[in-house]
Amino acid sequence: MNTQHLQYFVDACRLGSAFQSAALNNVAPSTVSQGIKTLEDELGYKLTKKQRGTLEITKEGIVFANQATQILKMVEDLKHKTSSRDAQTVGIIKMATHQSFLNSYLWKRLRKFKKKFPKVDVQITTGIGVQISELLETQQIDLAITLDEIKANSIRSVSSEILLNGDFKLVSAYKNKLSAEAPCIVTNVHKPEVSFLLRKAPWLKIESQMPSWTTIQKVVVKEPVFGYLPDYLLEDDDNNQSFREPRFAIPLRFPYQVRLWYQYRHRNNQLIQNLISATKE
Known part of the structure; x- marks a missing residue:
């Protein structure tokens, strides 16, 4: 099963359109459609059906989309786990958060992180929720920590988790x-x-x-x-x-809820995961 086909399908489900999935992946819409059809042939059941010119996901397709998302995440994790030790301990992480949260919660945890990973450059921008959201949506940062909800539908491969209640x-x-x-x-x-x-x-x-x-x-x-x-x-x-x-x-x-938002398919994914772990200590 081709992981690129899985990505086409997951993006089509998330964005609600094979055309948007194609644009996101820089391929022709026919490539996305063919990839989804190949998945259906391999699985033996329909993932989508056309309804008045729109893409409708079948019940089986919804279940499979959740499974495919996990598979893609596992594949990315495996890729990064096989990378060199230097790739896990050297690099740049760009993040944004509220000044108040940085002062009251993050600073002491970031100091511990820097002692453990001295060659990682953590570049921090502070702002209000709207500004933080815009930085993540325009991919100017790798990690966002905010109290405000971020509408991440248009951002590829973004995950979130609760840091603090x-x-x-x-x-x-x-x-x-x-x-x-x-x-x-x-x-x-x-x-x-x-x-x-x-x-x-x-x-x-x-x-x-x-x-x-x-x-x-x-x-x-x-x-x-x-x-x-x-x-x-x-x-x-x-x-x-x-x-x-x-x-x-x-x-x-x-x-x-204070939530972490991060791009799990980022080239520095392992560094980001290390930083996320540090924020929870």
Whole structure:
């Protein structure tokens, strides 16, 4: 069974079109169609059927697409495992994340990684979710770590996994015991967590919107205001006793996930896997 045919089929399923699969793989649409037909002949059942000019995946095709994805991933893993030791310990990894997450969570783990792999150059860009997503979509980075969802349908061979679970919390500086009428600072009223907060606590007075959680954190420490922040910013050893949650009758915590997004078919896949392992230690 030809792995390139598997790739054509998996991409066609993911993108919803044999034409888009062909464009992604730089081949003619007929090549993709023939590759899928060859798979069907080898398997003995239909993977697709044409419905009003569109590509429709059969039930058997959906099951096979999941299996084929795993096969392709295993093949790539095997390729990289047989590469030289130098290829696993020397290279460049470009990544992007939030400045707040870098400061509060990643730095100490990256320092350990650098001690173990001193010849790996980790180049870091920080930004908000939209910027991080754009960097990954345009393949300017190899690895993204963000709280915001990334729509990766148009990106070939991108995987994601959960790095951290937590909650957004409404907090003030520990020294300030504020009333419910105190001003509040958020990132953007259109973001899911802020929309949730305003639905649950419509009495809150939004004083300003700031794109950076790190900036909000600094303002909350200095001023008598509330801030809505991810709890990884609040659990750092230096800040563990710096913040308090108000005791309102309505729970105001909003769950989040920090996810890793990476290109598993990247030439430096083993380096990326090593870095991912380091972020979980």
